[in-house]
Amino acid sequence: MTAIPQPHPKLGALIDALGDVPVVTEAATVRKRSRDFFWYSPILNAQLHGKSADVLVSPRTEAEVMRVAAACARFGVPITPRGAATGNYGQAVPLHGGVLLDLSGLTEVEWVRGGVVRCGPGLVMSELDAMLAPQGLEQRLHPSTKRRATVGGFVAGGSGGIGSITYGGLREPGNIRAARIVTVEPEPHAIELRGDAAQKVNRAYGTTGIITALEMPLAPAWPWVEMIVAFDTFAGAMAFGHAAALADGIVKKLIAPIAWPLPSFFAEVRPFCPEGRAVLIVMVAEASVESFKALLGGDGDITLERPASDAPGQTPLYEYTWNHTTLQMLKADRGVTYLQCLFPHDRVLESVGEMCAMFPEELLGHCEFIRFGGRVTASALPVIRFSTPERLDAIMALHEAHGVMIANPHVMTLEDGSRHKRADADQIGFKREVDPMGLLNPGKMRSFVPAPRA
């Protein structure tokens, strides 16, 4: 066993208590697995550098999860659950060492019926869709990291993505049907959270119980066609994207306008992104392609059109959207970062235009049309040329001053990262029940105060 820098004093006893639950203590591996994609943010990159768990534990069943939870509670060891760690806020980075709980082994599909799947949190989302495809079904929503991300990781650390143009975000009633969680106590128990109650684990970064099963509603797995459409201007891509987003007869999964020069960083599909032009990346059901093209008319030029696929060998176009857009540029230029914006639905085009005009040198426009609260609007992950933390804060403040909601992606706590700058009251209250000692991902829900030790 490699030496661990300042491990938790009870670590050895804890590991002994885990019996045959797989454990890795080799420091380089544990450090590597303790990271997520927080490095998109220069602020978080500085703050989270070097943070690591002491031990990686990989349970294969809910019973093993309970065994880990019991041991951590008994020895007072922090426990940070992780899926594929594709998040960008340090969700899965342990701030206080302890156990990194790898849930990727919980991949059982319990059942699929009536348009719903119940499965373990560790299933990779593209693998789940591949399993569902023969039944003509697929997940309603997925992040751009679908080929790596897990179902549980998305629920615990995400908010929406591809599919949100039809179903809205994970917060919408009905988009998470139920979650089963395990408490962190000397004698852990499982709790079934149904309906609204399942929101207690949504985007809670694993602070409110360890997810061991999820019941997720499904969508019809239409044959999807993905396209790149080139426009002379970003405003043109936005305007047509908005019209397409509002066209309820056109079945769609993704509408993402992206300003030049971002497409110049789109490695494999660079040849389909004409120099100097904005692009719109879309996923439309095959049955709606003809209508989509009729709506487009002469407004833009389709430069690429092909069946969408998650299979290896071809990068799905959704991997150039949402925060993958940022990633494509970061691969070439580490001097950029990004924001998370939500524009007002009743003046979405004007508002996006204002923000682009306000920061002509610093902001590279990039939106996704989504439904939010039943209305079509745009969220955005604009790429920002980073100068200083103060300037980044100022850019966000200017957005908010102009009616654009910001979910700050440069902070590590739930509270600071939410649009409302506070933790959900339900989540805080629930945490007291399920993690009274505050061992779950400590430091991420900063408004939580553990109960005094008995």
Next chain:
Amino acid sequence: MTAIPQPHPKLGALIDALGDVPVVTEAATVRKRSRDFFWYSPILNAQLHGKSADVLVSPRTEAEVMRVAAACARFGVPITPRGAATGNYGQAVPLHGGVLLDLSGLTEVEWVRGGVVRCGPGLVMSELDAMLAPQGLEQRLHPSTKRRATVGGFVAGGSGGIGSITYGGLREPGNIRAARIVTVEPEPHAIELRGDAAQKVNRAYGTTGIITALEMPLAPAWPWVEMIVAFDTFAGAMAFGHAAALADGIVKKLIAPIAWPLPSFFAEVRPFCPEGRAVLIVMVAEASVESFKALLGGDGDITLERPASDAPGQTPLYEYTWNHTTLQMLKADRGVTYLQCLFPHDRVLESVGEMCAMFPEELLGHCEFIRFGGRVTASALPVIRFSTPERLDAIMALHEAHGVMIANPHVMTLEDGSRHKRADADQIGFKREVDPMGLLNPGKMRSFVPAPRA
């Protein structure tokens, strides 16, 4: 052959020219089949009383349709296509005698693939859904007359219905993929109208060619649950219905708030409509029922919940919505009629409330939530206690003066019945091509002037 009152002078020659295409000339039958449900309107009832074709012709193939069209063109005989004649504007009532073209024999399903069906116009919509069900598919939209109405009749005379809360109306790009029509000329030909072009036959009352095939996009056939929810007030039913309509994670097909005393006329389900209370009739996917109930909370009381079915033996709840609401009351009280309203999406609840308050004695509130142009709003078919035509006009004018769009259902022409009070320019232009002599359903497109005879 029974004597026909004032038949077209060339009728005998025309019938001879039809060969073995089935023909009925028995006057009582022809008169009966020449009616639709225009009698919901006291105005139309007076105007259309006694209108009848001279002969009912029932082709079984497109070739036979062409034979009829050719004969009508040669002998200058009017030709009025009809599906199941479930419309309410006299769409299928021949104003000038001639041929009533019964298209209910064209029922071939050419193919089903990629989420699309291509079929004859005469298929009854519930029968088509029954055929599609084994593939997990169904039609996106249907009228409340689904168990009688035909696919072609809906396209030619309808605008939206059950399903419009998700897909909008038939006018939305993508909701009619293609239509094949036959022209009325001495040598008829068929024209394929794809995408936008297919709108040339939508709600044109059969004036712009005889539909012989339609390509319609499909939706997933979720197991649907239908419910009646009782509310103390119509405003309460509207407010919750609006919230449910905006909940994109809840998959739904119908949300119809209906004010008391309308539910007192709902024969079979009267026991589930509590005295004095408004009801909301909904169809929700089984997977979304739990979320729907969570959203409802204590706002209303579910008095009936059961699997939705078009099968004989049970009246589907959608037959208490859309214009079936009016019908249920008309069965008991012939003193009522109805309006067709579209409320502004940005103040829908206020606007509906204003109209209810403006006509407390005359207007019985009844709405359907729909998507229109990508926004959730309400259309309405309020029941009106009829006094005089002048008062009916005044009520409609007052709606329009308060920002509510009206499609007048008490007029028989396309122009007067549209929200914009004019025929679609595309439809008029197209009619010149496909029906140069103006023989198709003459009198319904009043702005059309036939070309001078050569």
